[in-house]
Amino acid sequence: MSDNKDLRGGQDRQRINVNQPHEVRYWTEKFGVPEDVLKQAVKKAGDRAEAVERELKGSRE
Structure with a gap:
């Protein structure tokens, strides 16, 4: 079965793609952290x- 590109679902909010500026913006606002902190947490x-x-909650304690 081929992929139907006309059927588009919502973004996957289970994963963070730090290479997409709109995702970085979303997650930094959601977690209340700067971009560099978010990227370090994703890396770790x-x-x-x-x-x-x-990871972010653990680093704040």
Whole structure:
């Protein structure tokens, strides 16, 4: 079955793509952190939003 490019779903909010400016903007606002902090957390914890959130909360304590 081929992909139907006319059917577009919402963005995957389970993963963080730091190469997309609109995603970086969304996640920095959501987590309340600067861009460099977000990118470091993604580098350390991976691109899963849940893991990044845990990493960020751990670094604030």
